[in-house]
Amino acid sequence: MRAIVYTQTGDSSVLESSEREIAEPGSGEIRVRVIVSGVNPTDWKTRRGSNAAPTGVESVPNQDGAGIVDAVGPGVSQFAVGDRVWLGISAWQRPASGTAQEYTITLASRAFPLPDAVSFEEGAAFGVPAVTAHRALTVAEDGPAQLAPGALDGRVVLVAGGAGAVGHAAIQLARWAGATVITTVSGSDKAALAEAAGAHHVVSYRDPDAEQQIRGLAPDGVDIVVEVAAGANAALDQAVTHPRSTIASYGNDGGVPLTIEFGRAISLNLRYQFVLIYTMGPEAWVAAGAAVTAAAADGALGIGDETGLPVHRYPLERTAEAHDAVEGGVVGKVLIEVAEAGR
Numbered sequence: 001m002r003a004i005v006y007t008q009t010g011d012s013s014v015l016e017s018s019e020r021e022i023a024e025p026g027s028g029e030i031r032v033r034v035i036v037s038g039v040n041p042t043d044w045k046t047r048r049g050s051n052a053a054p055t056g057v058e059s060v061p062n063q064d065g066a067g068i069v070d071a072v073g074p075g076v077s078q079f080a081v082g083d084r085v086w087l088g089i090s091a092w093q094r095p096a097s098g099t100a101q102e103y104t105i106t107l108a109s110r111a112f113p114l115p116d117a118v119s120f121e122e123g124a125a126f127g128v129p130a131v132t133a134h135r136a137l138t139v140a141e142d143g144p145a146q147l148a149p150g151a152l153d154g155r156v157v158l159v160a161g162g163a164g165a166v167g168h169a170a171i172q173l174a175r176w177a178g179a180t181v182i183t184t185v186s187g188s189d190k191a192a193l194a195e196a197a198g199a200h201h202v203v204s205y206r207d208p209d210a211e212q213q214i215r216g217l218a219p220d221g222v223d224i225v226v227e228v229a230a231g232a233n234a235a236l237d238q239a240v241t242h243p244r245s246t247i248a249s250y251g252n253d254g255g256v257p258l259t260i261e262f263g264r265a266i267s268l269n270l271r272y273q274f275v276l277i278y279t280m281g282p283e284a285w286v287a288a289g290a291a292v293t294a295a296a297a298d299g300a301l302g303i304g305d306e307t308g309l310p311v312h313r314y315p316l317e318r319t320a321e322a323h324d325a326v327e328g329g330v331v332g333k334v335l336i337e338v339a340e341a342g343r
Contacts, residue, residue, distance in 0.1 A: 003101035004319040005058050009049040012320035012327075015061065022103050025073030030108050032085060036124035037099035037316075037336040038064035040165070044327040046091075053095035061319065062336070063089045064127025065099030066120040069111075076108045084114040086123035088131050088289070092278050099124075100319050102338060109282070112289040115297040121311065125165070125303045125333045126292050131277050133170035134288040136226040136248035137177070139273040143224065143246070144177075146287035148294065152179035156218045158240065159183040161228040162194030162202065165333055166250060168309045169301065170226040171197040173291070176300035179224075182217055184210065184233075190331070196308030205236065214240045221245060230274075231256030243268045250275040309333050 006014040069083040090106040091098040114123040144151040157174040161167040162183030175198040183194045184205040191202045221242030230249035303309045310332030314322040
């Protein structure tokens with residue numbers, strides 16, 4: 001079968017086309033015929049050396065994807081051959097299980113049903129972004145552990161970076177769960193994307209009165225902040241929250257050190273929750289997988305220009321270019337078409 005592999009870390013030039021044997025799934029595993037592979041920042045960061053396999057170990061890039069179950073290993077009862085699935089963190093601690101190949105062997109616990117009405121492209125775009133968004137929206141002390149319609153009724157959610165993949169998913173999931181969604185972006189082009197995703201209100205974080213604008217939209221403060229730049233946005237986040245609010249940060253874009261105004265934070269019982277889906281535990285994964293699947297079935301997790309997430313497509317042999325696009329900060333979702341496109 002065709003696969004993209006690398007045996008040493010570095011820039012995208014370490015990625016090579018290869019022919020790999022089609023393996024058989026073991027206990028608790030399934031084999032998936034990959035139709036579409038999704039590319040995320042975590043993929044190029046791993047390729048460059050973050051949590052990478054030791055040098056000399058053949059690794060297949062990309063954590064997320066969607067396809068069709070091709071074989072089922074012992075002990076797997078939740079899937080059968082022919083089932084459509086979407087995959088999340090397939091290659092975590094399993095370097096050969098990346099999705100940039102025609103068939104991958106993955107843990108059944110990292111696969112989730114793909115509703116019939118949802119395309120493989122959409123399924124490949126879920127994974128890291130949607131699960132991260134779900135986790136950020138469900139870590140509040142007074143909030144739900146799993147999203148569903150109505151779960152966030154009456155809540156105000158602030159999504160930082162609403163034009164990014166995680167921000168886009170957070171807007172969509174929060175809207176689906178009933179929240180009022182405010183998002184911050186850098187300019188008018190990204191504001192249009194956030195509005196297309198479903199944000200009720202969009203504020204430029206570059207505006208000197210951004211705090212006042214958000215307070216005007218949420219006089220009592222926001223309940224949950226979904227944060228991509230914890231340090232750079234720390235002052236704004238802390239200023240627009242209220243007692244028992246949660247700031248859920250999954251990134252620190254810009255690398256600015258995070259500073260917490262202790263007096264305000266303790267007086268509000270403010271919660272900072274740091275979000276990394278690789279280590280968040282199995283119960284959170286089960287909840288996220290079920291909620292993302294349900295939201296997708298309801299048509300709440302679309303991709304494409306009309307939903308505010310432009311799609312950039314590459315064939316498998318151009319995986320290196322796809323990685324470069326993501327590493328270069330392309331706006332939208334990068335997908336790799338592994339097999340013939342279809343539903």
